[in-house]
Amino acid sequence: MDKKINDFIIFCMEFYKEKHNLTGKEVLKLFEKNKVFDYLEEFYDVLHTQGKKWIMDDIDGFIENNK
Numbered sequence: 001m002d003k004k005i006n007d008f009i010i011f012c013m014e015f016y017k018e019k020h021n022l023t024g025k026e027v028l029k030l031f032e033k034n035k036v037f038d039y040l041e042e043f044y045d046v047l048h049t050q051g052k053k054w055i056m057d058d059i060d061g062f063i064e065n066n067k
Contacts, residue, residue: 005044012040012055019056034066 017027031037039062040047047055 001041004048005041008044008048009037009040012036012059015052015056016059030063034063036062 013024013027013031016022016031017024020027022030036059040059047058050058
């Protein structure tokens with residue numbers, strides 16, 4: 001995986017953890033279960049140009065749609 005994408009995924013995990021008051025393990029499990037890592041990697045070109053709030057809301061919507 002490209003280092004820029006990897007850094008972006010870590011950025012997303014950290015802010016998602018903070019937004020939802022979760023542990024790193026909880027975010028990891030949630031992202032794995034809902035294939036968020038695949039989503040972030042596939043759509044990196046568009047997602048990384050957005051603001052933090054927009055990205056967090058987008059991840060929330062993506063997870064909600066996968067339920």
